[in-house]
Amino acid sequence: xxxxxTSRQQDYxxxxxxxxxxxxxxxxxxxxxxxxxxxxxxxxxxxxRDVLDRKFKDTGHVNAYFPLLVPxxxxxxxxxxxxxxxxxxxVVTHYRLKTDPxxxxxxxxxxxARLEEELIIRPTSExxxxxxxxxxxxxxxxxxxxxxxWANVMRWEMRTxxxxxxxxxxxxxxxxxxxxxxxxxxxTVQMLDVYADFVEQYMxxxxxxxxxxxxxxxxxxxxxxxxxxxxxxxKALQAGTSHFLGQNFAKAFDVKFSDKNNKLDYVWATSWGVxxxxxxxxxxxxxxxxxxxxxxxxxxxxxxxxxxxxxxEQRAIIKEVMSPVVKMxxxxxxxxxxxDADNSRPGWKFAEHExxxxxxxxxxxxxxxxxxxxxxxxxDTKEKMSVSMDGIAYYVKTLLDEIQLNMFEKARIYRDEHIxxxxxxDEFVNTLETKAGFVSAHWDGTAETEAxxxxxxxxxxxxxPLNNEQESGKCILTGxxxxxxVLFAQAY
RNA sequence: CGGGGUGUAGCGUAGCCCGGUAUCGCGCCACAUUUGGGAUGUGGAGGUCGUAGGUUCGAAUCCUGCCACCCCGACCA
Numbered sequence: 295x296x297x298x299x300t301s302r303q304q305d306y307x308x309x310x311x312x313x314x315x316x317x318x319x320x321x322x323x324x325x326x327x328x329x330x331x332x333x334x335x336x337x338x339x340x341x342x343r344d345v346l347d348r349k350f351k352d353t354g355h356v357n358a359y360f361p362l363l364v365p366x367x368x369x370x371x372x373x374x375x376x377x378x379x380x381x382x383x384x385v386v387t388h389y390r391l392k393t394d395p396x397x398x399x400x401x402x403x404x405x406x407a408r409l410e411e412e413l414i415i416r417p418t419s420e421x422x423x424x425x426x427x428x429x430x431x432x433x434x435x436x437x438x439x440x441x442x443x444w445a446n447v448m449r450w451e452m453r454t455x456x457x458x459x460x461x462x463x464x465x466x467x468x469x470x471x472x473x474x475x476x477x478x479x480x481x482t483v484q485m486l487d488v489y490a491d492f493v494e495q496y497m498x499x500x501x502x503x504x505x506x507x508x509x510x511x512x513x514x515x516x517x518x519x520x521x522x523x524x525x526x527x528x529k530a531l532q533a534g535t536s537h538f539l540g541q542n543f544a545k546a547f548d549v550k551f552s553d554k555n556n557k558l559d560y561v562w563a564t565s566w567g568v569x570x571x572x573x574x575x576x577x578x579x580x581x582x583x584x585x586x587x588x589x590x591x592x593x594x595x596x597x598x599x600x601x602x603x604x605x606x607e608q609r610a611i612i613k614e615v616m617s618p619v620v621k622m623x624x625x626x627x628x629x630x631x632x633x634d635a636d637n638s639r640p641g642w643k644f645a646e647h648e649x650x651x652x653x654x655x656x657x658x659x660x661x662x663x664x665x666x667x668x669x670x671x672x673x674d675t676k677e678k679m680s681v682s683m684d685g686i687a688y689y690v691k692t693l694l695d696e697i698q699l700n701m702f703e704k705a706r707i708y709r710d711e712h713i714x715x716x717x718x719x720d721e722f723v724n725t726l727e728t729k730a731g732f733v734s735a736h737w738d739g740t741a742e743t744e745a746x747x748x749x750x751x752x753x754x755x756x757x758x759p760l761n762n763e764q765e766s767g768k769c770i771l772t773g774x775x776x777x778x779x780v781l782f783a784q785a786y
Numbered sequence: 787c788g789g790g791g792u793g794u795a796g797c798g799u800a801g802c803c804c805g806g807u808a809u810c811g812c813g814c815c816a817c818a819u820u821u822g823g824g825a826u827g828u829g830g831a832g833g834u835c836g837u838a839g840g841u842u843c844g845a846a847u848c849c850u851g852c853c854a855c856c857c858c859g860a861c862c863a
Binding site: 307308311324325382451458463465531533567568569571600603604605608609636640641642644645646669 | 787797798820821822823824825853854855856857859860861862863
């Protein structure tokens with residue numbers, strides 16, 4: 295059916311690109327590794343952002359904004375953080391251009407305008423934020439400090455992919471400061487729960503909550519908590535992270551507070567973030583060979599109505615009959631487009647809206663009007679139903695909820711079927727090669743073994759699941775004793 | 787950054803080896819007939835051939851640099 299979209303089977307990567315480009319989520323730009331987020335894709339991001347922002351505020355956070363540029367001296371203050379990001383930083387060295395004396399109409403960097411101190415385009419904002427917090431925190435009364443920022447960041451990645459890994463991306467980053475370690479850990483876990491709830495309830499994407507191993511940890515963190523999702527090709531994708539930073543940044547930026555007993559101590563910190571990468575996850579997890587399939591709760595457009603008419607008179611009559619339906623849907627909080635544009639035919643519109651993943655389509659023609667029905671088609675299962683006009687808005691509202699649940703269930707079943715417990719190295723390798731997905735296996739707890747497994751199979755430890763069942767076993771590679779299974783997978 | 791590939795109208799392409807001013811399809815515009823799964827006919831518009839140089843009487847074509855994109859690696863959210 296689809297003339298434009300490469301099938302998953304044929305070329306999974308190309309399928310993904312086709313969906314993003316032809317689903318009008320984003321476009322390539324003239325800048326290396328940077329994409330243009332198109333209106334439809336940005337509307338999706340706005341919906342996601344709005345839900346998350348509400349959740350952050352409901353858990354006591356406020357928004358602020360910090361500078362894009364970070365002086366190098368601040369950036370290097372927290373050693374591990376600086377080291378971790380150093381090789382992917384864009385650096386501002388000059389503040390002026392001038393006309394090229396040799397080539398008319400061209401500009402060159404003015405060598406006279408070199409900055410005394412280079413400025414780093416933030417790959418993440420801990421440095422500039424903690425430098426600021428130093429001035430804001432003196433007493434336990436100033437704590438906790440619970441701030442989030444919506445921003446763009448830049449990481450000069452070697453190889454970029456639309457939404458999944460772009461040089462510049464949009465995200466939110468929460469940065470909090472607390473009086474005790476316990477409180478900071480509780481915050482870290484709370485925000486992980488916020489993310490998990492959002493991704494599962496709104497994006498209809500089941501996740502596994504866990505903790506990263508040392509080698510996968512955020513640079514500068516004591517612990518990195520994460521949510522991991524599974525894509526349709528069996529690869530895992532890190533959907534969000536929440537870091538317990540201990541006192542590392544407080545020490546690096548000298549942020550101390552007096553407690554109730556007038557004792558001076560460094561504050562405890564967290565940071566947490568999700569990015570436009572989530573859109574990539576959404577696309578890869580749910581869509582099919584006909585195009586995007588978007589979950590109703592965050593779809594830019596939930597319902598499209600396509601009238602089918604012969605001549606202007608019928609077109610007017612159908613519009614007349616359907617306008618109360620449109621009104622009613624809007625009153626129920628449903629976004630709806632009445633697509634009676636005369637420049638394309640119904641079949642074209644059907645295909646177009648399927649490609650863009652609109653959850654519900656209503657088609658209505660003269661034949662339907664006679665019978666007081668409409669044709670309702672759902673994007674997730676592609677089922678078509680003839681439904682009475684009476685109470686149609688409520689029917690659609692219920693259907694949207696059902697689609698949301700169905701999408702989650704389908705993804706959950708797929709995910710659960712792709713968590714395989716293995717006990718030997720052969721089973722492990724075989725599972726990765728033939729089935730993919732998460733592989734649950736014993737590991738001896740060392741970074742060396744983890745690296746060796748990555749070297750041999752490309753699989754990494756995605757996480758040690760929270761509330762993990764404790765059981766004794768033997769490491770699949772070394773045979774050394776282990777107390778719990780961890781989740782391996784090949785990842786994006 | 788290493789290996790492989792690509793860049794010609796909005797999209798997909800032919801032409802390149804062997805230099806002589808760009809082919810076809812879709813889309814777009816106008817009109818007509820159409821409209822329940824990507825309509826049909828007739829007429830028409832649209833191109834600094836990624837970009838900057840070089841060779842040449844003449845470059846989409848040959849040479850060099852650069853840029854971007856795709857795939858595979860290393861790196862990474």
